[in-house]
Amino acid sequence: MKRSATPKLGAYAGLAALGLLAALALRRAELVAAAAPFLLVVGAGLVLSEETAPEFSVELDRERVLEGEEVELTLRAEGRGRMEVLMPLPDGLELVGGENPVELRLPAERRLRVRCVRWGAYRPGIVFVRAGDRLGVIRAEGRFDRSLPLRVYPAAEQLRSALRPLRTQVFSGNQVARQKGEGIEFADVRQFVPGDRIRRVNWRASARRGELWVNEQHTERNTDVVLLLDSFAQARGRGDGTAERVVRAAAALAEHYLGRKDRVGIAGVGGVLSWLVPGSGLVQLYRIVDSLIENEVVASYAWRGVETLPRRLLPPQALVIGLTPLLDERGVRSLLDLRGRGYDVAAVEISPLAWVAPGARESDKLAHRIWLLTREANRGRLQRAGIPISTWSDEKPFSVALEEVSSYRRQPIGSPA
Amino acid sequence: MAGGIATACSAVAPRLGSELGALGGAGVLLLAVGLGLRRSVTVPGALVLLGGQYAALLELGGVSLLFGSLVSAGFVLVAELSFFSLEHRRARALLRAVGLAVGAALLGAGLLAVSRVAVTRGVAIEGLGVVAAVLAVGVLARLAWRDS
Numbered sequence A: 001m002k003r004s005a006t007p008k009l010g011a012y013a014g015l016a017a018l019g020l021l022a023a024l025a026l027r028r029a030e031l032v033a034a035a036a037p038f039l040l041v042v043g044a045g046l047v048l049s050e051e052t053a054p055e056f057s058v059e060l061d062r063e064r065v066l067e068g069e070e071v072e073l074t075l076r077a078e079g080r081g082r083m084e085v086l087m088p089l090p091d092g093l094e095l096v097g098g099e100n101p102v103e104l105r106l107p108a109e110r111r112l113r114v115r116c117v118r119w120g121a122y123r124p125g126i127v128f129v130r131a132g133d134r135l136g137v138i139r140a141e142g143r144f145d146r147s148l149p150l151r152v153y154p155a156a157e158q159l160r161s162a163l164r165p166l167r168t169q170v171f172s173g174n175q176v177a178r179q180k181g182e183g184i185e186f187a188d189v190r191q192f193v194p195g196d197r198i199r200r201v202n203w204r205a206s207a208r209r210g211e212l213w214v215n216e217q218h219t220e221r222n223t224d225v226v227l228l229l230d231s232f233a234q235a236r237g238r239g240d241g242t243a244e245r246v247v248r249a250a251a252a253l254a255e256h257y258l259g260r261k262d263r264v265g266i267a268g269v270g271g272v273l274s275w276l277v278p279g280s281g282l283v284q285l286y287r288i289v290d291s292l293i294e295n296e297v298v299a300s301y302a303w304r305g306v307e308t309l310p311r312r313l314l315p316p317q318a319l320v321i322g323l324t325p326l327l328d329e330r331g332v333r334s335l336l337d338l339r340g341r342g343y344d345v346a347a348v349e350i351s352p353l354a355w356v357a358p359g360a361r362e363s364d365k366l367a368h369r370i371w372l373l374t375r376e377a378n379r380g381r382l383q384r385a386g387i388p389i390s391t392w393s394d395e396k397p398f399s400v401a402l403e404e405v406s407s408y409r410r411q412p413i414g415s416p417a
Numbered sequence B: 001m002a003g004g005i006a007t008a009c010s011a012v013a014p015r016l017g018s019e020l021g022a023l024g025g026a027g028v029l030l031l032a033v034g035l036g037l038r039r040s041v042t043v044p045g046a047l048v049l050l051g052g053q054y055a056a057l058l059e060l061g062g063v064s065l066l067f068g069s070l071v072s073a074g075f076v077l078v079a080e081l082s083f084f085s086l087e088h089r090r091a092r093a094l095l096r097a098v099g100l101a102v103g104a105a106l107l108g109a110g111l112l113a114v115s116r117v118a119v120t121r122g123v124a125i126e127g128l129g130v131v132a133a134v135l136a137v138g139v140l141a142r143l144a145w146r147d148s
Helices: A007-026 A029-048 A203-209 A242-259 A282-293 A329-340 A362-384 A398-408 B002-012 B017-037 B042-060 B065-087 B091-117 B122-147
Strands: A002-005 A055-060 A064-066 A070-086 A093-097 A102-116 A120-122 A126-132 A138-145 A150-153 A172-181 A183-191 A213-221 A224-231 A263-270 A274-279 A319-324 A344-350 A389-392
Touching (some): A002 A007, A007 B122, A029 B091, A055 A126, A224 A274, A224 A329, A242 A263, A242 A282, A242 A319, A274 A282, A319 A329, A362 A389, B017 B065
Parallel strands (some): A064 A150, A344 A389
Antiparallel strands (some): A055 A070, A120 A150, A172 A213
8 A cells, every 4th residue: 555645744844834834933932833733733643653554355245137137245454553444336336335445454254235337348346445543644556456257138128020031051950941851840641652651641632532641740950049239329318328228238149049059140230340159058158148248339430341350150041130229330230231142131229219308499400301201211221131130229119119120021922951 | 722822922932013913813824724625735825824923932932841831832732733624533632632642741841841851952952853843754755655
């Protein structure tokens, strides 16, 4: 801890020196009597102040929590003396129990209840300490970095259904493919051929037709889903914004598709290009959520198109779901580019209108109207390219927006699976 | 408290009471402004003005031992309370300020009593003053050394 003099020490020492010099000059003992207490306070403060070497440790009861949950932060201080301790909490964490800052008499232990208001990766646990001597002339201050990782995952919306991809992959999953083969869902009947299993014989149809007919089923396959997060720009207000909603939507989609044995990947196009190749299982869900909470909007004027993404991120026949606030032309072009490459693309527009109000002046209102028209034109461009798009705003839940996209999608009958 | 010191000094002055009052009033005003603006640098300045008023009163004469002791305690109390209000310290510090003021009064009374007994021995008083001044300079030097 760094020791330093307080303003009081300088003031008292100066007053004492001035008083004593004045006493000497004026030959007045009364001035000595007036100055001596200040000198004594300074002397006693310097003599009584002692080096303090406290030691702090911080513990978190959990390292991974869901948004809205509370964690307990325990601060243990070893040493002796009395000191003020402040543990600043990052934005997104809120103190709900305990005192911060707090004056402690060491050794001591304090527990703070912290609510995780917003998802994100945090490192709470930086401790600022200030100790003073009893007379307030010497101050010791220190900073102890005892930060611990705390990951707050977004509370994902539960989706009962999501977009069905037009094409499936070759691995088994929960998605009913258009292909016929081994499966559960009935597809058709056909004449028996040598090699067919007896249990697939449709006895009712066979009795009616006088020859053996067998059932055909649709296979259950998995799909590859790539979530394209447009983080070129964002609109945000207090505590919420389009970037937050993009992450929330992506977490909900990832959880849904991974729960159905599909493979899910993430591509973040924006100022910083990031990706996570498609994978499946619970580990992939953790990977995705971990990467999502570190996803940030970084302002950049560089054009980083989807051509810079690795090929294995975008497997053939993958369903690409774009989550975009339609605030940047480059995000729209990324979706059009993918569609042009033959991918099955759908988009959900994360509406920024809640945070973008028209201004008071006529010119501001005109600019707002032009901006709305530009957004409408961008939506039209996507729809004309065959990309279904719906808007997710405050007025409806995400699942409704997805359902709108599903109903919008034209599924060509008889297209190869 | 500062106002009380300024008023008392101008009240007991045998002459030039209004001039002394103006000097003390300037000190009180400076202190009030400093506390209002939360500037600790004005505290010693205000005390210097009050001390100047007190020194002028001493030159004019008419200060008793009791009055001198109370003024010494008053200076300490004003300084302690000013820093207390600036630093948001706990109530315990308030008690300590009062204790320091009482100690200052006793110390002042003791010093003044000794000085009056040994009033003919001017060399001793001057020697004490020199030692005290050297001590004060030493404290300042140590302070500067620690800060560096």
